[in-house]
Amino acid sequence: MKPLLEIKHWLEYLGGATDQRPRGFPRRGGWLLVALWWALLVCLIAAFCGQSSKFIYIDF
Amino acid sequence: MTTPRTFFATLVAALLLIAGVNYTIARLAVNSIPRQVLRHVTQSPADVLLLGNSVMQAGIDEDAFVTGWKEHGSPVKAVNGGLGATGPVEHLLLCRVALQAQPNLRVLVYGCFDSMLTDPTQEDWWRLLGNNAMVFYTEPAVAARHETSTPLGAAAFMALGRIPMFVERGTLWARVERLRRQLGGLGLPPEAVNRFGRVADFQPGVAADDRGFRERFSRLAAERAPLSGAITEMLTLTHARGLKVHVVMMPKPPPQQARYRSPEWQAYVAHLRTLLTVYGADLIDADDWVQEESMFIDSQHLGPKGATEFSQQLGGRLARLPTR
Numbered sequence: 387m388k389p390l391l392e393i394k395h396w397l398e399y400l401g402g403a404t405d406q407r408p409r410g411f412p413r414r415g416g417w418l419l420v421a422l423w424w425a426l427l428v429c430l431i432a433a434f435c436g437q438s439s440k441f442i443y444i445d446f
Numbered sequence: 447m448t449t450p451r452t453f454f455a456t457l458v459a460a461l462l463l464i465a466g467v468n469y470t471i472a473r474l475a476v477n478s479i480p481r482q483v484l485r486h487v488t489q490s491p492a493d494v495l496l497l498g499n500s501v502m503q504a505g506i507d508e509d510a511f512v513t514g515w516k517e518h519g520s521p522v523k524a525v526n527g528g529l530g531a532t533g534p535v536e537h538l539l540l541c542r543v544a545l546q547a548q549p550n551l552r553v554l555v556y557g558c559f560d561s562m563l564t565d566p567t568q569e570d571w572w573r574l575l576g577n578n579a580m581v582f583y584t585e586p587a588v589a590a591r592h593e594t595s596t597p598l599g600a601a602a603f604m605a606l607g608r609i610p611m612f613v614e615r616g617t618l619w620a621r622v623e624r625l626r627r628q629l630g631g632l633g634l635p636p637e638a639v640n641r642f643g644r645v646a647d648f649q650p651g652v653a654a655d656d657r658g659f660r661e662r663f664s665r666l667a668a669e670r671a672p673l674s675g676a677i678t679e680m681l682t683l684t685h686a687r688g689l690k691v692h693v694v695m696m697p698k699p700p701p702q703q704a705r706y707r708s709p710e711w712q713a714y715v716a717h718l719r720t721l722l723t724v725y726g727a728d729l730i731d732a733d734d735w736v737q738e739e740s741m742f743i744d745s746q747h748l749g750p751k752g753a754t755e756f757s758q759q760l761g762g763r764l765a766r767l768p769t770r
Contacts, residue, residue, distance in 0.1 A: 405448055417452045421459030428460075429467055432611055436575075436619030 472610040480580035483529045487540055488547035492525035495544050497537045498557030501696040502528030504747040510754040514761025531577045534676035535592045539584040541680050554684050554691045564671040567592050571603055575616035582607030592676050640743040660710040667713040673721050681725035691727035697736040706733035
């Protein structure tokens with residue numbers, strides 16, 4: 387259970403649900419990791435949100 | 447504890463990373479299909495410009511068209527600017543850039559089908575992607591006139607058009623969709639595909655019942671449906687430049703041809719001819735020019751052999767018509 391709790395803690399911190407820094411999270415420059423995380427999420431959403439459209443013209 | 451300082455540092459860093467992704471996408475899209483077609487229509491010297499959507503892209507073989515023309519008239523150079531999954535606004539933009547770059551153009555051949563000439567432009571520009579997204583980078587101010595109806599909409603159109611992640615999202619989605627289809631097809635028999643993707647994707651549009659088809663065109667003819675704004679602008683522009691315009695109703699596979707012989711369709715075509723006369727344009731109804739179903743690769747597009755035969759026939763026919 388412990389690894390799962392740690393992952394949960396990390397995700398809560400990255401998602402902004404808690405201010406308590408998880409174990410192993412860098413003390414200095416951690417903000418850059420958070421920025422990278424959110425930028426990655428924006429890109430993933432941008433890449434996958436097309437599936438809700440009837441997008442068939444992929445070979446035109 | 448997150449301080450305002452770390453929050454803003456994080457925000458700025460995330461925005462910079464997203465800006466970097468946007469830059470990369472813009473670089474990757476320099477050879478997208480609309481840009482290739484734009485280069486083709488501006489850089490290949492031509493007297494005859496052919497425009498339309500995928501039925502034109504698939505249905506015209508430039509060499510065969512020129513050969514057919516030469517058999518009945520003086521030699522010409524032709525450039526096919528047919529671009530799949532596009533509509534009149536994109537065709538207007540292609541026409542504008544071609545007219546600016548090509549001083550010798552004297553004929554425009556515009557391939558279309560069904561009610562494409564009179565369909566009003568849908569004002570859901572935020573849904574435009576793939577090849578349609580060329581409206582955001584090819585004379586966007588002109589496109590905004592047709593795609594939006596309010597100053598606020600036009601401002602949003604111009605602003606979002608500068609964000610590659612929005613404009614080129616179709617490129618990303620196409621990659622994801624290919625992966626999804628690959629995974630979804632595991633363990634299943636392969637689907638029929640052609641150059642435009644899955645053959646089945648192009649069935650629903652033409653599977654509409656005959657009665658619905660006849661009612662629709664009967665109504666459009668009775669209401670005297672006007673030409674769409676983009677078509678009107680394209681015809682006005684070409685007329686002013688002294689080009690002869692031939693509008694061609696592109697060939698349909700034999701099983702569909704009966705509906706194009708119906709009185710309702712004929713009434714609609716007669717109505718279109720009246721509208722086009724104002725611009726000195728004529729309409730060639732080529733619905734039944736190709737009689738072999740094997741010449742089509744799906745329910746809408748001609749295959750390479752069909753395109754060669756049709757293009758030669760069309761070139762010959764146009765060469766015999768008056769050029770003014």
